[in-house]
Amino acid sequence: MLAVIRYTVPESQSQDFVKQGHTILDTFAGQPGFQRGRLARSVDEPNLWALVTEWEGAGFYRRALSAARMVMYPMMILMVHEPSAFEDVYLRGGA
Template structure:
């Protein structure tokens, strides 16, 4: 059985680029949603730091997520300069 996982891709987005970012991030979510193993996804903005955004997605397993990143690479490329470089894949250990 595969271990389900969640992914967080965080971005630091200046207010002047927020509208452009939302459009591009929506496209990324659409591409991810079309991939095998995708369960659900969200685009969120920090309530405390409005320049901090995240694409959060849930997957049937890490392999599905990694393959989906390859499929979304072209959609993600324009936002690479805004991406916070940190680990993004987390195995779900406990669900309440």
């Protein structure tokens, strides 16, 4: 299961945002079902960021969100409000 949370971050806040992103990923990493995560920045729109994580299933992700809500709270105002949980329909590995 893939989770993508997008954020619109003013340049003046980007350094703090990266630090908070590390904290969120560290919190997620300690939760059951976590597989991997990354913080990414758009190459075309530098104010657009994504926190991307992979989970064993949606239930694990939802419980992790609950556990991480306090560390995520400072960034909530920057969130793009849209669905964030996606289930795999087709998965192909690289060579």
